[in-house]
Amino acid sequence: MATPIATSQTILVVGGGISGMTAALEAAECGKQVILVEKSPTLGGRTALMYRYFPKLCHPICGLEINLRRLKGNRNVRVLTLAEVSKISGTRGNYAVTLNVAPRYINENCTACGECAKAVTKEIPNPYNYGLNQMKVAYLPHKMAYPLRYVLDPSAIGTADADAARAACKYDAIDLNMQREAVELTVGAVIWATGWKPYDAAKIQPYGYDRYPNVITSLEFERMADLHGPTGGKLLRPSDGKEAKNIAFIQCAGSRDENHLRHCSRICCMASLKQTQYVREAYGADGKSTIYYIDIRAIDRFEDFYLKVQNDPTVSFVKSKVARIAQDGNSGDLTLHGVDTEGYHRYANVHDLVVLAIGMEPAVKGVDIPAEIIADSSGFLESAPGGSIFGAGCASGPLDVNRSVQHATAAALRAIQVVNKSASTEAS
Amino acid sequence: MSELNTSTTEKYHNNFLREVEENVEEGEWVKMCMQCGVCSGSCPLGAHWAHPPQELFMMIRAGKREAVLSSDSMWMCTSCYNCVVRCPRKLPITGIMHGLASYANKLGMAPKIQPTRDFSLQFWKNCTRTGRVNELRLTLGLYFNDGLMAGIKKGWAMRNIGLGLLKAGRLNPFELFKGHSCKDQQGIQAMLKKAAEIEARRKHSTH
Ligand SMILES: Cc1cc2nc3c(=O)[nH]c(=O)nc-3n(C[C@H](O)[C@H](O)[C@H](O)COP(=O)(O)OP(=O)(O)OC[C@H]3O[C@@H](n4cnc5c(N)ncnc54)[C@H](O)[C@@H]3O)c2cc1C
Numbered sequence: 304m305a306t307p308i309a310t311s312q313t314i315l316v317v318g319g320g321i322s323g324m325t326a327a328l329e330a331a332e333c334g335k336q337v338i339l340v341e342k343s344p345t346l347g348g349r350t351a352l353m354y355r356y357f358p359k360l361c362h363p364i365c366g367l368e369i370n371l372r373r374l375k376g377n378r379n380v381r382v383l384t385l386a387e388v389s390k391i392s393g394t395r396g397n398y399a400v401t402l403n404v405a406p407r408y409i410n411e412n413c414t415a416c417g418e419c420a421k422a423v424t425k426e427i428p429n430p431y432n433y434g435l436n437q438m439k440v441a442y443l444p445h446k447m448a449y450p451l452r453y454v455l456d457p458s459a460i461g462t463a464d465a466d467a468a469r470a471a472c473k474y475d476a477i478d479l480n481m482q483r484e485a486v487e488l489t490v491g492a493v494i495w496a497t498g499w500k501p502y503d504a505a506k507i508q509p510y511g512y513d514r515y516p517n518v519i520t521s522l523e524f525e526r527m528a529d530l531h532g533p534t535g536g537k538l539l540r541p542s543d544g545k546e547a548k549n550i551a552f553i554q555c556a557g558s559r560d561e562n563h564l565r566h567c568s569r570i571c572c573m574a575s576l577k578q579t580q581y582v583r584e585a586y587g588a589d590g591k592s593t594i595y596y597i598d599i600r601a602i603d604r605f606e607d608f609y610l611k612v613q614n615d616p617t618v619s620f621v622k623s624k625v626a627r628i629a630q631d632g633n634s635g636d637l638t639l640h641g642v643d644t645e646g647y648h649r650y651a652n653v654h655d656l657v658v659l660a661i662g663m664e665p666a667v668k669g670v671d672i673p674a675e676i677i678a679d680s681s682g683f684l685e686s687a688p689g690g691s692i693f694g695a696g697c698a699s700g701p702l703d704v705n706r707s708v709q710h711a712t713a714a715a716l717r718a719i720q721v722v723n724k725s726a727s728t729e730a731s
Numbered sequence: 732m733s734e735l736n737t738s739t740t741e742k743y744h745n746n747f748l749r750e751v752e753e754n755v756e757e758g759e760w761v762k763m764c765m766q767c768g769v770c771s772g773s774c775p776l777g778a779h780w781a782h783p784p785q786e787l788f789m790m791i792r793a794g795k796r797e798a799v800l801s802s803d804s805m806w807m808c809t810s811c812y813n814c815v816v817r818c819p820r821k822l823p824i825t826g827i828m829h830g831l832a833s834y835a836n837k838l839g840m841a842p843k844i845q846p847t848r849d850f851s852l853q854f855w856k857n858c859t860r861t862g863r864v865n866e867l868r869l870t871l872g873l874y875f876n877d878g879l880m881a882g883i884k885k886g887w888a889m890r891n892i893g894l895g896l897l898k899a900g901r902l903n904p905f906e907l908f909k910g911h912s913c914k915d916q917q918g919i920q921a922m923l924k925k926a927a928e929i930e931a932r933r934k935h936s937t938h
Contacts, residue, residue: 509773509817555767560819597767626772626817641772647786649771649778 309338311397311729312722314715315490316340317388318666320348321704322696322711323496324370329715330494331379335722338488340386340402345448346371348498349697350704352431352445354528357577357703358608364447366704371449384450389485391493391674395691396725398674400488406481408455408465413476415443415451422471423464427456429533432526435541436533441468446531455479491725492691492718495672495684496711499663499697502557502564509627510556510659516542517635518628520556520661521574528581538585540656542635547656548589550582551639553625554596558662566681568701571660572600576609578658579618592618593654595625595639621650628657663701691721733839740796747796756830760822764788770814770824780804784814784824787831800840805832806847849876861912862919868907 309315312335316327319341327339345351353363374380383404390401409419419441426437431445440459443451453476459465460479469477504520505513512518517540519527526532527539540547552575558568576599579592599620601609612618623643630637631653639652669678669685676687683701684694695714696707743750751758764785771783782790782804790799808828815824832848835841841848853872858864874889875882886893896902913919 555819559765561821562817562819597765623772624767624769624819626769642768642777642783642785644766644768644785647768647771647783 309336309488309490311489311491311725312336313338313488313490314492314494314718314722315388315398315400315488316494316496316695318342318348318496318498318696318698319346319382319384320496320498320696320707321350321366321370322498322698322707323348323494324374325708325711326494326496326695326715326718327380328370328373328377329712330719331377332373333715333719335379335719337380338490339380339382340388341382341384342387342497343444344384344407344452344454345444345450346374346382346384347445347447347449349522351447352522352526352529354525354532354581355577357573358605360577360580367447371447374449382450383486385454386486388673391672391692395689396491396721396728398490398493398691400490400493402486402488404484404486406457406483407452408457408460408479408481409441409453409476410478410481411452411476412474413452413472414474415453416473417443417453418471418473419453419455419468419477422467423459424467425459425462425464427458432533433520433523435523435526440464491722492693493674494693494695494711494714494718495667495676495698496695496714497665497667497698499701500666502662502664504556504659504661506563507557507659510553510625510657511628511630512659515628515630515635515637515657516540517547517630517637517655518657518659520659521552521571521578522661524578524581524658525574528578528585538582538656540635545655546586548582548586549591549653549655550593551625551637551652551654551657552578552592552594552660553639553657554594554599554660555624556659556661559597564662564664564681566662566683566701567600568662569600569602570701570703571662572596573605573608573703575658575660576601576612579612579615583615583617588617590617593621593652594618595621595623595641597622597624621652623650663697665698667698691718693717736838736840739838745794747794747799748792750796751791751831751834755827755834757823757826758830758834760827761788761791763820763822765820767819769817769819770822773813773817775811775813776807776809780807784828797840799831800835800838801842802835803842803845805829805835806842806845808832859919859923861910862916863911863913865906865910867902867904868910871907 314330314335314337316323316339319339327337331337347367350363356363385405385407387403389403391398393399420439423439423441425440428434429436429438440456441453443453465479501522527534530536538547557563575594582590582592621643622645623641625639626641628637628639636653636655637657642649665682668682669676676692677685679685684699693714695711751761768785771777771785777783782802805828810825812825857869874885
């Protein structure tokens with residue numbers, strides 16, 4: 304791989320989700336040189352794994368496609384996938400960065416014909432469906448993948464599968480000799496857009512995510528609703544594959560809790576309200592959604608959506624944080640125990656599937672970033688001391704897509720100011 | 732109404748939350764409750780409480796002084812700490828329950844016939860007198876709480892256990908008369924007096 308040419312007027316964007324793509328494009332469309340570094344084999348981040356977006360319930364394909372079109376049409380952005388930053392040193396306007404680029408084993412010749420995937424036999428848990436199903440060791444991450452190019456999993460190297468894949472490829476795209484490499488860069492400013500990850504649901508002991516198959520996270524539910532997901536768009540119970548028609552959504556699963564995440568993850572209320580509409584879409588009046596909540600945080604214009612869902616007779620609301628869940632060993636049904644706050648009634652409600660509206664934490668905690676930065680008490684990036692490392696999107700706090708995009712645009716502007724300044728000092 | 736009760740009512744008027752904050756052990760935490768309900772739902776005895784913790788906290792904020800202090804709910808707390816480990820705001824709920832119970836008792840507003848309160852008072856009297864718990868007297872005291880006949884009946888029902896303890900040398904019948912005490916009884920009394928002084932001063936100085 305040719306080392307990208309970079310100078311102190313280049314902007315490095317780390318993380319290729321909606322925030323990183325936006326920051327990179329906004330800066331590039333202002334004429335700046337940008338290097339966009341993504342850890343996984345594809346751009347898109349978590350938004351590519353959503354079934355629909357609130358509040359309009361449109362498909363994420365739409366927003367991503369626009370950004371991919373912008374990206375293909377712009378020569379100022381260099382995209383590096385399977386790449387991570389291992390070191391950043393230097394000061395504002397002049398950083399030395401070391402990237403660690405992992406081998407894909409499939410080069411630019413790939414046409415995404417899929418013959419390699421047909422040729423290999425071994426399967427591994429599919430991370431794009433949160434491990435709910437398996438995928439082949441030669442794979443395309445998902446339908447929206449960019450670059451649109453297959454990947455050969457490192458576990459296939461040295462096995463018969465690797466040779467089978469190479470033999471099946473008509474385009475000479477499989478290169479089993481690719482090596483991990485270190486790339487050194489000089490850049491003027493860094494935008495950190497590494498996004499979020501779900502809180503570990505198993506740590507919320509009373510909800511039994513680690514013990515009860517029919518307790519799942521909101522992210523898993525999102526994949527289930529998706530036609531390209533593990534169940535082909537059907538809402539099925541993991542325990543017995545039966546259709547789940549009486550579904551509980553538990554809010555603040557991990558969030559607003561001193562024992563787990565201190566912060567409010569902000570998007571989970573809207574995510575659950577949205578997901579009740581997946582239930583309605585699947586079963587019409589026969590489905591039933593119940594939201595257990597402390598208070599619903601549907602901010603500003605989202606209030607409209609909340610009102611709409613409140614008027615949906617298939618959705619009911621229980622003002623209570625569920626205390627614990629018990630499973631019926633035979634049926635796999637779940638009983639939710641608690642006391643509500645509107646009259647202090649003790650309840651024991653049975654549901655066939657429980658969706659935990661799981662909280663968000665930063666994908667890379669402040670302390671793990673290989674440069675000096677300041678993070679808040681939850682590890683979200685706040686700033687860098689006197690420097691020019693800017694957080695964008697969910698790396699800086701829990702945000703929805705719209706607000707991530709706004710935030711990323713602001714980060715691009717700040718990075719542009721830094722490189723403009725170093726450009727003018729170099730000129731004089 | 733006890734004198735203390737009258738004077739505190741005058742001092743705080745309708746601000747019962749402030750009264751709790753200033754007088755009840757851990758009372759300053761009450762306002763941190765966000766009414767999620769996890770404590771109430773987690774309480775193993777919750778179904779038997781008239782007002783689970785979450786409701787008590789709201790009643791305090793709503794100024795329901797009489798109803799809170801005369802409630803038997805906080806006396807039902809067994810100190811299992813389930814609510815404390817689960818509370819998302821880390822409120823020391825068990826401590827608040829005991830604080831409320833002891834404050835209600837101090838004001839003379841606690842329910843009179845309440846087994847937990849009864850036991851606590853007997854236990855305290857029993858152990859502070861000599862500096863040691865006289866188990867035989869405490870047990871018999873509890874047996875005869877509900878009258879002579881009830882006491883005899885209970886004693887009879889427990890006779891085999893009593894005999895077993897006697898044989899194993901775990902029960903000395905002479906304890907009924909004098910009982911042994913700790914070496915420095917006066918020291919114990921002085922310590923308790925000092926502790927009461929410190930407690931009174933601490934609640935005072937923090938506000
Ligand atoms: C259940 C659920 C439903 C949601 N539904 C909606 C919705 O309907 N509408 C809406 O507006 N929002 C929704 N959201 C919020 C939405 O997911 C986020 O706003 C969005 O993902 C933020 O994008 P991002 O680019 O900041 O982060 P991400 O999407 O997390 O992208 C970060 C990228 O950085 C990469 N990365 C991570 N670490 C590194 C590293 N060290 N080096 C290089 N790259 C790295 C990742 O691989 C990823 O590609 C939902 C969230 C949840 C939990």
